[in-house]
Every structure is written in structure tokens, then in C-alpha cells.
Amino acid sequence: MEKEVRVKNTGLRGVKVADTRISFIDGENGILIYRGYRIEELAERSTFPETAYLLLNGVLPGRGQLEAFEDEIRAARHLPGFIVDSMRTLPVKADPMDVLQAAVPLLGMADPDLADESREANVRKAVRLIARVPAVVAAWNRIRQGKEPLPPDDGLTHAANFLWQLTGEKPPADMARDFDVCLVLHADHTFNASTFACREVVSTQAHMYAGVAAGVGALSGSLHGGANARVMKMLFQVEREVKSEDDVGRWVRDRIERGEKIMGMGHAVYKTFDPRSKILKEMSRRLGDQTGHASWYRLLTRIEEEGLREFEKRGKSNIKSNVDFYSGSVYSMMGIPVDIMTPVFAISRVAGWCSHVIEEKFAEAQEKPALYRPEAEYVGHYCGAIGCSYEPVELRA
Amino acid sequence: MEKEVRVKNTGLRGVKVADTRISFIDGENGILIYRGYRIEELAERSTFPETAYLLLNGVLPGRGQLEAFEDEIRAARHLPGFIVDSMRTLPVKADPMDVLQAAVPLLGMADPDLADESREANVRKAVRLIARVPAVVAAWNRIRQGKEPLPPDDGLTHAANFLWQLTGEKPPADMARDFDVCLVLHADHTFNASTFACREVVSTQAHMYAGVAAGVGALSGSLHGGANARVMKMLFQVEREVKSEDDVGRWVRDRIERGEKIMGMGHAVYKTFDPRSKILKEMSRRLGDQTGHASWYRLLTRIEEEGLREFEKRGKSNIKSNVDFYSGSVYSMMGIPVDIMTPVFAISRVAGWCSHVIEEKFAEAQEKPALYRPEAEYVGHYCGAIGCSYEPVELRA
Numbered sequence: 097m098e099k100e101v102r103v104k105n106t107g108l109r110g111v112k113v114a115d116t117r118i119s120f121i122d123g124e125n126g127i128l129i130y131r132g133y134r135i136e137e138l139a140e141r142s143t144f145p146e147t148a149y150l151l152l153n154g155v156l157p158g159r160g161q162l163e164a165f166e167d168e169i170r171a172a173r174h175l176p177g178f179i180v181d182s183m184r185t186l187p188v189k190a191d192p193m194d195v196l197q198a199a200v201p202l203l204g205m206a207d208p209d210l211a212d213e214s215r216e217a218n219v220r221k222a223v224r225l226i227a228r229v230p231a232v233v234a235a236w237n238r239i240r241q242g243k244e245p246l247p248p249d250d251g252l253t254h255a256a257n258f259l260w261q262l263t264g265e266k267p268p269a270d271m272a273r274d275f276d277v278c279l280v281l282h283a284d285h286t287f288n289a290s291t292f293a294c295r296e297v298v299s300t301q302a303h304m305y306a307g308v309a310a311g312v313g314a315l316s317g318s319l320h321g322g323a324n325a326r327v328m329k330m331l332f333q334v335e336r337e338v339k340s341e342d343d344v345g346r347w348v349r350d351r352i353e354r355g356e357k358i359m360g361m362g363h364a365v366y367k368t369f370d371p372r373s374k375i376l377k378e379m380s381r382r383l384g385d386q387t388g389h390a391s392w393y394r395l396l397t398r399i400e401e402e403g404l405r406e407f408e409k410r411g412k413s414n415i416k417s418n419v420d421f422y423s424g425s426v427y428s429m430m431g432i433p434v435d436i437m438t439p440v441f442a443i444s445r446v447a448g449w450c451s452h453v454i455e456e457k458f459a460e461a462q463e464k465p466a467l468y469r470p471e472a473e474y475v476g477h478y479c480g481a482i483g484c485s486y487e488p489v490e491l492r493a
Numbered sequence: 494m495e496k497e498v499r500v501k502n503t504g505l506r507g508v509k510v511a512d513t514r515i516s517f518i519d520g521e522n523g524i525l526i527y528r529g530y531r532i533e534e535l536a537e538r539s540t541f542p543e544t545a546y547l548l549l550n551g552v553l554p555g556r557g558q559l560e561a562f563e564d565e566i567r568a569a570r571h572l573p574g575f576i577v578d579s580m581r582t583l584p585v586k587a588d589p590m591d592v593l594q595a596a597v598p599l600l601g602m603a604d605p606d607l608a609d610e611s612r613e614a615n616v617r618k619a620v621r622l623i624a625r626v627p628a629v630v631a632a633w634n635r636i637r638q639g640k641e642p643l644p645p646d647d648g649l650t651h652a653a654n655f656l657w658q659l660t661g662e663k664p665p666a667d668m669a670r671d672f673d674v675c676l677v678l679h680a681d682h683t684f685n686a687s688t689f690a691c692r693e694v695v696s697t698q699a700h701m702y703a704g705v706a707a708g709v710g711a712l713s714g715s716l717h718g719g720a721n722a723r724v725m726k727m728l729f730q731v732e733r734e735v736k737s738e739d740d741v742g743r744w745v746r747d748r749i750e751r752g753e754k755i756m757g758m759g760h761a762v763y764k765t766f767d768p769r770s771k772i773l774k775e776m777s778r779r780l781g782d783q784t785g786h787a788s789w790y791r792l793l794t795r796i797e798e799e800g801l802r803e804f805e806k807r808g809k810s811n812i813k814s815n816v817d818f819y820s821g822s823v824y825s826m827m828g829i830p831v832d833i834m835t836p837v838f839a840i841s842r843v844a845g846w847c848s849h850v851i852e853e854k855f856a857e858a859q860e861k862p863a864l865y866r867p868e869a870e871y872v873g874h875y876c877g878a879i880g881c882s883y884e885p886v887e888l889r890a
Binding site: 107108113182190193288289298475490 | 516522529559575582584587594598603699706719865866874881884
């Protein structure tokens, strides 16, 4: 029996709602673990497909298993024609996250396993989602520019192939590897808002696609997946408003004094540095030099330093840079448009969402919550159990 | 400070997560209240548009307000052309709930207020959703049959117009009124799984359409909105398997003894009769006589009686018929196909979803939960904070 906690109006912060075997965060010490493995180790030594396999299956694959898994992803990358046809009907100004949310149920319609709720079928659905969410994002980015979607290139890795299908340019190997690391870093994060939305939806026995579409919706919110794009908007604002880098301190101070946030700083769970942020910071430095955007990196580090100092002064030393602080700059350096950054988050997180959907669907009875069905405290208009008296419309004031 | 409760692995059952002013359930006494008014009173004397106004705005409208609200709904019923074009690309076997989930983000793309997060704009979005969710469901039912969607008829009420657009027949006035009552009965039900999914999604500051698409996903689950269709499937099974009505008792007993559920009986919140069920039971009786389906009503009442007796015998007298037990038969008598029954639930519940989305977005700070971000207990593979040792794939067994 765990410690009892106050729940109401806390957004369930700190409230353990279920057991999980997928990932673990120690927010005090800045530790993130997937299935037992530290995120730093996976970022350095694993790849996104291998990490996705690990998240889905609980163990690292053997060589044959990994090759088979990668083959399955490769085979599933081709989008069914009706999905592309459907996307062609949409307004070109549609937000890519809205397009993705609409496309996920369509991916379900194209899945021959849709009605099969066995574990094996759910893993196959997960593989198709991991393969096709990037294909949808890349296709939409082409369609909205009046271009034809590009076919997948079977000679490219999962990460490289996305950048190719998105931009029409085959990325250098080191950039492709950097993007692969970004996908590893974002692949899971316990019961964040979008993952919890996926679990909530499938707890009703809805299928995986219905759950993942909810996850896309939650991720689209500016407090969740939209944060890296907001960091980029903040960065562009600083570029416009600040004459020299020495004035960044004043800009940051003014902003904090006005009670505004520094985008990409602070986190619901981490009370110290987000372990993913450190890796992305180093990547931003390196890519900045390679791509001629070193000034973005320099500005971000100044904003971060000044932010840390100002928050420290105000007794808020737990507000540190999070995963979103440097990821936007990294994506920009890779040629990813600002409004595709949240979809890129989805391309990675879909591995975690699907793993959590499977955990929710197949957990042992004693650790499986029934359908999530909380209650609320009614504080509204009340005339007792007999109910308020209904006046016909003719008699109302 | 409320009573502290155990939370983990309970599906948040009995856990108050937020304040609400929208609706109230007294599950012990079978009472459901919308904004202070008893559901029985609203079913008898209000209409669905008026009830939707009440849910959204907190008070019953004056005559002019009601007329203006109905005019807005009528004006918004026409679907933007690209949405119909998009639906035409979909496989005709697609489940109507999957089509609806995909269509909701498209409705967002067509909304000129999409990016406006003022309260007024959110109410306008809600009106468009209430108007257009039925239009999508009806259009899909035509498209999948190879027919053209029917235009809305401005001379018909909201309820009658849906039946017309769905079936191509204008319903008799009393049937239209019965359907209107069904919509009133299903319009809200506090923090059920789909409503909570909507709130969870928009708590990230995602827009209303992203939240409502999540609600559609949750409602599609067989433990939630799919239950009335499952009652109909059970009813058809009884029709096939039971030779005379006197054998219904044995059929029910056998089923309960095998540990199977009686569809449409039992509820997470009600421990006595669901107040909506009583109204639907009477409607099923009356419509059964009118439409020549009195045998469905008779069979259902036999199943209910035998179920109540068997559950009582087993000390489970709190398992009573719920809202889904008679609604499927009512919808069938109105000519609504079985796989459109859950979408019909959505046509009504969208009023509640939108009201909850607005409450979530505009609640006072002290009662507004931050973004819902629960935690989980990690019970998986663990090698300590240092992490498990990553073996390169070549070295794995």
C-alpha cells in the first residue's frame, strides 16, 4: 500500500496511477532509464530501431531479431495510396500536427490486424505506426508545398530516410546519426500527458490507433510537444530584439521580471538538469559549427546561463533547461521547419506510446487499472437532489 | 483538503481529480444532474439544443438566446467540401468511429477560430462541433453505401435533421422527439473516460478539436461507447439461440456462470438503476409497439429481469441495467445501423466534451489542475541508477 496523497486539482502531479515496466525517471538526480538502460548509454551506443525494439519487447534484440525488426519497419514505410489521396484534399495551411492526428485513424483503416487484439498483432501494429508516422509527416510537408511525396529509400536508415523524405536531400552520415540519437532521446518518458492520453483511451479497449491519435492531440499542446518550437520562436525574437550578445542578460531578466517563462526551462518531473538536454546541447554546438549556425548555439547558451542565474537568485534553482531547450536548434540545423518539430517529437514518441498501449492492454490483472474513470468534485449550481426547477422558455427572464 | 485515497491501479475509480460545475452524479441514489437540473426534468421538458446551451453556458437560455443558438447550429451544419472529399477517399469498410476520429481534426482545419483561444471563440468552436459531428456521421453512412451525402434540411430540428441525413427519410415527429430525448440523456456524464481524455489532451493547451478527437477514440472502446452495440449483438444472439422466451432465464444463468458479462448491466458509478435507463426502457416499449419490434423489448426485459435475479442471488445486487441496455434497441427501431450507435453517442456527448474542454481551459487557477501528468511505479528491469550494461549486438546471445 503506497503513501496516500492529495490528488484534486494537482494535475495528478506526483500521483502514481499504475505500475509500469517501460521507463523510469529519477527527477531529483536527472536519471532517465528505458527498460533498465540509462538514456546516455542508449544515445551513445544504440539506434532508434533497436531502442524501439527494446521499449516494445522489454529486452535488447539479438542480431537476427534486430535485422528482422528493421526489415519490418522498412517494408511498412510505404503509405497506402488512399492516405496520400486523403492528405491531398486538405487545406495547405493545415497544421502538421492536425494532419497527423487525422492520419493516424487512417493508418488504422489500412492495417490488416486492426481488429486482432492479440499481443502479437499489437506489436505488428506498433511496427507499422513507427514506420508510417514519419512517412505521413514527410508526405504532408511535400504535399503542402505542391510537391509529390518522395518514395522511401531502402538503402537509408530509419532516421536518414525521414530526413530524405522530408527535405529531398540525403543527409550526411553524421547528421543522420545525430537525428537518430534525437529519436532515441525522445522515445519514451513514462506517464507524460500524451502517453497517459494513449493509455486512457485504450483502457476502454479501443484499438492502438485510437489511442495514438489521442497522444498526437496531447503532444500538439504548447505545454507539451510544442515547447521546442516555442524555444525557436524565442530565439528568433532574441535575435531581432537584442543588439549584442551582452544584452541577452537584460532581455532574460526583463522577461522573468514580467512573470514570463523562459521557453525550454523547467520541467514537471526533473528538479535538476534533464539528462537529454546535455546530449542535445553538445549536438547543437557541433552542428552549429558544421552548418554555419554557431550563433544560435551561442545565443542559447547565453539565455540558459542568464536564466539559470536569474532563477537561482529567485530561489528557483530547480528550473533548469529541459529536452526542448536545444532540440529546436538541432532540428533547424538539420533543415527541419519549425512547425515540423512537434511532429518529429511524435515520430520518436510513437515508440513509447505503442509500448505503453501494449502494457495497458496486457498488464496482469492485479496491476492493470480498469478503464481510467476518475471523479470530480461538483461545485456548480445546485438545488439539492430534487434538482432546480425548470422554467419553460416562455417564462424565463 | 479532501479525504486521502489509494490511487494506484484503480483506474482512478473514486478519485476526485478536479472541480467541476458541469454535472453531478449521485451513484448511490441514481441521480444525474446537469448544471443543477435533474436529467429526468431535462429529458421531459428540454431539447438537445437547449441542453447543449445549458451545458456550455451554465444557465438555460432565454428565448432569443435559444433561437440564436439554434440558428448558429443550423448555419454550421453544412460540411466544408474538402471534408466530404477526404471521406470519399476512405475504404468503405472503415469503422464509422475511426472515420469520425479522423474527421474531427479536419473540422478544426475548417474552423476560422482554430487559433483563437478566447472563451467566446471556444464556444463558437463548440457550436460548430455540435452541428458538424452529426453531419460527418450521416455523410459517411451515405458515402460508404455509394450514395451522395444529403444536404441538411433547415426546416427540421437538430435531431430530426440527423435522422433525415442518415437514412434519407424524414422521421415522424414523435420519433424525432424521442431521438432528441436520447441526445439529452447522453450529453454529459461528469469525468467518464472519453471526457477525461478530452480534458487531459487540452490540459496541454492543445485546441478543442485535438481534445474531442481523443474523446472519440476513448468512446470507441467496447467498455465505453461500444456497449450499446454489444447489447444489440447479445440480443440478436439470444434471438438465434433461444427457442422460446421461457428459455431466456437459462441462457442468462449459463452466461453468468461462465463468468461472462450481461452487456448493458453494471456501471462504474451507479450502484442502483441508471436514471437514463428508465427513460430509455419506456421509450423502447413504446417504439417497439409502433415499429413492429415489440419482441426486442420483450426479450430485453426478460434478460434484464433474469440478470437482476441472478446477480442478486450472487450478492451483486448493485449490477443493474445501465444507459446502454435499452438504447441500442431504441436506435435500431429508429433505423440506425448497429455500427452507427457509438457515433450517435458521440453526436450527443460532444456537447459535454466541449463544455468540459472549456471548463478545463478557463477554470480559475486555484481549481485548475496543471497539465495532467501522473506518475507510475517502475516495477521493471533495473540494474540500479548506473543502468544495465549495454552489450553490443554482436556480443548478445
